[in-house]
Amino acid sequence: MDILKKRILEDGIVLEGNILKVDSFLNHQIDVGLLDEMALEFRRLFNCEKITKILTVESSGISVACAAGRVFGVPVLFAKKGNSRTLSESTYREESYSFTKKESYVMNVSKKYLSASDTVLIIDDFLANGLAIDALLGIVGQSGARLAGVGIVIEKAFQQGGKKLREKNIRLEGLAIIASMTNGKITFKE
Amino acid sequence: MDILKKRILEDGIVLEGNILKVDSFLNHQIDVGLLDEMALEFRRLFNCEKITKILTVESSGISVACAAGRVFGVPVLFAKKGNSRTLSESTYREESYSFTKKESYVMNVSKKYLSASDTVLIIDDFLANGLAIDALLGIVGQSGARLAGVGIVIEKAFQQGGKKLREKNIRLEGLAIIASMTNGKITFKE
Numbered sequence: 001m002d003i004l005k006k007r008i009l010e011d012g013i014v015l016e017g018n019i020l021k022v023d024s025f026l027n028h029q030i031d032v033g034l035l036d037e038m039a040l041e042f043r044r045l046f047n048c049e050k051i052t053k054i055l056t057v058e059s060s061g062i063s064v065a066c067a068a069g070r071v072f073g074v075p076v077l078f079a080k081k082g083n084s085r086t087l088s089e090s091t092y093r094e095e096s097y098s099f100t101k102k103e104s105y106v107m108n109v110s111k112k113y114l115s116a117s118d119t120v121l122i123i124d125d126f127l128a129n130g131l132a133i134d135a136l137l138g139i140v141g142q143s144g145a146r147l148a149g150v151g152i153v154i155e156k157a158f159q160q161g162g163k164k165l166r167e168k169n170i171r172l173e174g175l176a177i178i179a180s181m182t183n184g185k186i187t188f189k190e
Numbered sequence: 191m192d193i194l195k196k197r198i199l200e201d202g203i204v205l206e207g208n209i210l211k212v213d214s215f216l217n218h219q220i221d222v223g224l225l226d227e228m229a230l231e232f233r234r235l236f237n238c239e240k241i242t243k244i245l246t247v248e249s250s251g252i253s254v255a256c257a258a259g260r261v262f263g264v265p266v267l268f269a270k271k272g273n274s275r276t277l278s279e280s281t282y283r284e285e286s287y288s289f290t291k292k293e294s295y296v297m298n299v300s301k302k303y304l305s306a307s308d309t310v311l312i313i314d315d316f317l318a319n320g321l322a323i324d325a326l327l328g329i330v331g332q333s334g335a336r337l338a339g340v341g342i343v344i345e346k347a348f349q350q351g352g353k354k355l356r357e358k359n360i361r362l363e364g365l366a367i368i369a370s371m372t373n374g375k376i377t378f379k380e
Binding site for chain 1: 213214218219220221222223225226248249252253256257259260265266267268270272291299300302303
């Protein structure tokens with residue numbers, strides 16, 4: 001998605017530990033118009049599926065998932081991290097680990113909102129090691145829902161997350177796929 | 191906003207400690223169409239102001255703020271909780287406390303994205319004791335930006351947050367204002 005790649009090259013900052021900072025339009029300040037363009041692109045890429053629900057995880061996935069929910073015309077569901085007092089009923093629960101925050105956490109999705117009758121599109125902002133997506137896949141698996149695929153805004157192809165998903169024959173679409181970020185220079189995969 | 195009040199009465203669950211659970215359409219599963227209606231209502235209520243930025247705090251505020259950002263045609267900025275590795279530069283920083291999670295936390299907003307040239311509309315899902323909004327107001331104050339007002343989806347008028355803001359002559363608009371939730375029965379303020 002050229003408009004997104006251009007923005008990443010203009011605004012993205014490469015930090016130590018292979019972290020790409022896109023705080024000016026995605027992870028802190030949000031360019032809502034760009035979100036809408038991304039959502040239309042996801043719709044184009046996943047156009048053969050009768051998707052019934054968009055699934056993401058708080059926090060950075062929510063904005064993209066909501067834009068997608070609008071375009072697909074379906075509800076958005078975001079997995080909650082930790083043990084919320086307002087999520088006391090029975091949940092699908094998975095453990096994950098954040099390399100950015102260097103901490104383990106649990107993800108919860110209420111059983112009320114995801115079931116075997118759903119066809120789910122997982123949406124998230126980044127795919128690197130893929131641990132957050134693994135946990136979301138675990139939740140979809142527990143629910144018995146059908147998985148339409150995984151839509152990612154920025155995939156870091158030099159980390160293992162994308163490779164692992166494709167090996168499982170999971171349909172994965174990244175809007176911008178980064179081949180390398182060596183010495184702070186971002187190169188996209190063609 | 192009648193469509194919202196109706197949804198709260200149909201789907202809202204009152205928990206111990208004056209917690210209102212609206213997980214079916216706002217805080218876990220999200221009804222994107224309803225978000226868009228809320229955003230239009232915020233636009234109608236804050237129509238005299240030349241707003242340049244929507245400010246909220248992660249996580250539950252993000253979906254509503256993004257819907258508002260789309261309608262107002264301005265960027266959304268969400269305060270980050272805790273100390274993120276991707277937010278290392280200079281930030282406006284405020285402390286707050288979550289009664290739901292029973293824990294203190296810090297909120298950060300990068301100085302790059304908020305300045306004295308901005309006119310800010312603060313958006314959040316709930317207003318109860320008002321501590322999260324106080325912290326956001328502190329951030330706006332530090333930045334020197336002009337405050338257009340505070341837009342809230344659900345205000346609990348029997349708690350002190352709204353009263354405190356109105357005493358400070360801050361323009362506050364709640365789309366659904368709850369007068370009481372005694373014995374699990376939700377009554378709206380007229």
